[in-house]
Amino acid sequence: MGNAILSPLRPGRLLRGLAVLLLSVSLMAQPVAAQSILRDAETEAFLKEISAPLVAAAGLQPGNVDIILVGDKSINAFVAGGQAVYIHSGLIETADNTNEIQGVIAHELGHITGGHIIRFGEGARGATGITLLSLLLGAAAMAAGSADAGMGVIMAGQQAALGKFLAFNRVQEASADAAGVGFLEKAGISGEGMLSFFLKLRKEEYRYTSTYAEADPFMQTHPMSGEREAALSGDVLKSPAYRNKTDPALEARFKRIKAKLIGYMDDPTTALRKYPESDRSAAAHYARAYAWHRGAYPDKAAEEVAKLVASAPDDPYFRELQGQILLESGKPKEALAPLRMAVKGSRGSPLISSLLGHALLATEDNDNLAEARDVLKVAVARDRENPFAWYTLGMAYARLGDEPRAQLATAERYALIGNTRLAMASAEAAMARIPRGTPDYIRAEDIALSARAEASDKKRR
Structure with a gap:
């Protein structure tokens, strides 16, 4: 996209060049369109819990802020209007602990409280004004007989417009950083994770440029990671919350969620290499269960889940995975017992309830139709944004006449x-x-x- 803006334009492509710039601006404002949303009851509950104190510190209502998981391996997070924070699965896979995820969420909440999506048009208007002026001046030069000079004016104008827009964006990012540090401190959460995650971002910058100097700081959407780290480290280090530690129970949940994402998103061979058989942790069993299931080895997946269930028989998410594997292996009747336990243990999670409803229908037993309908009605009442649950409920109603x-x-x-x-x-x-x-x-x-x-x-x- 950036190359399209900055590449030389022939006179016949003059208006097309302007369209590319304006289209680029509109695409930046709508980053969700080409990506898929991942729904997982355990992950959503975890993200909601770790973000709740930050949301409160930001002066927002926890029930009105959504933390949404995007199925994308890149390291990214963003807001796209409303009170929703989108986090890429690749970011969670890259993070080392809960505190790093909280640092990212705090930054994104800074965008929400700063109204940065609403103010997006301010930066776009300034950039568009420069582009239009350069087009007029370039056209005048061409009309005077100097095509080369005219194209030079247009190209310089496009470069200036892009630079102006990116500068506006960098100011917003720096503002979100500062706000995020404030939210972390107010919530009593250490900012150490925010700083350590910037080190990861700096490594990414090194990966894509042979030398740090090759990354033009004036052509970046964000301040350079080193600059961000330097600007924030003073405030983070002097915060009374800096030495505060994350609850070990949350860290254990983070490791599980990271493992299940790797098992689900990575190639099965890669996931099994990251979590070899020698690793007997709950997270490793989780990752291998998903990897074996995706690799079409249901028996091996069932063995891994059996070990998880044996270690914690009442864990609703272990039971959910057990039921899912049985259901997707063609054993819906056997899936009912663990899924009922999962629904009960999760206090009626709508995502798990919809899976139970699906299993009840998959048994093709008419005696299960009324239960399927009732379970699914509760699921859609608690979460109306689930197309699969509505589809399954429609099937239940149809089969009931x-x-x-x-x-x-x-x-x-x-x-x-x-x-x-x-x-x-x-x-x-x-x-x-x-x-x-x-x-x-x-x-x-x-x-x-x-x-x-x-x-x-x-x-x-």
């Missing part, structure tokens, strides 16, 4: 995944057979109206 509510569940799913045409059609089909004025009818009407309005907007655009 309740077609109108099957259509309503289908409408919910299509609305979530952005298929407005099918959402509207399913909602209208539900409305035709659900009694008018009931809560289900009103919900179907809301989906239909929203989908119709969105379709009209798309047509006008």
Whole structure:
């Protein structure tokens, strides 16, 4: 993307060059679109717990801030509007402890409290103004007969516009760093992890430049990691919270979550190399269970899970994995007992409940249909943003002969995944057979109206 902006432009590509710059700005504002969200009950509970004191320190309501895991191996985290922090799975795999993740979250909360996404347009407007002016001056030079001079003016203008935008962005990053340090101190959490993670970022900079000097500090979206470390170290080191230690129980949970991510995201061979058979820790059993399962060795995966369950029979997440492996190995009836234990132990986690509902349907036993429907209704009531749960609930309603509510569940799913045409059609089909004025009818009407309005907007655009 950066190369496209800075590469030489022929006169015939003049407007295309401006479009590239403006498109680049819009893409930076929407970084989630091409990435996948990972949903895992244990990971979400952990991220919510470790972020809660930071969210409170930032003056935000914990229930209104989401920490969302993105399935991406790169080391990154960002905010993209609203009160949501997105963390790449690669960042968690790279982190050494809970405190480093908290340092990242504190920084991203600084972006939220600073309104940096809302203020994004300020930097874009300044950059766009410079670009338009350079286009006018360059066109005038070309009209006067100097094509080379005109192109030089345009190229210099694009370079200046990009530099201005990046400078604006670096100021916001430095502001988020300072705010993050304040949140950590107020929450009584050490900033040591924030500093140690910057050392990792500095190593990444060295990986992509043969010498540190080759990384132009004026062409970076963030201040250079060394500069950030120097700017923050004084405040972090003098903080009364600097020597505070993370609860060992949280550290143990972090190791488990990191291991399961490696087992799930990495190539199975790589995961097994990182967690060899000689490693008897719970984290290693976790990683190997996922790796063997992904590598289509269900018996080996089951052996690893059996060791986990033997060490902690009441752990809901060990039971969840046990049930998942049985279900995905074609043994849904055997999966029911561990999944019921997992739902109970997790206090009705909606993600685990939806998995239980799926297993109940997969048994193809009509005696399990009512339980599947009831479990899934509770799951979607507690987490409406789960398309798979809505899909499974629709199947349960259909097999129970309740077609109108099957259509309503289908409408919910299509609305979530952005298929407005099918959402509207399913909602209208539900409305035709659900009694008018009931809560289900009103919900179907809301989906239909929203989908119709969105379709009209798309047509006008």
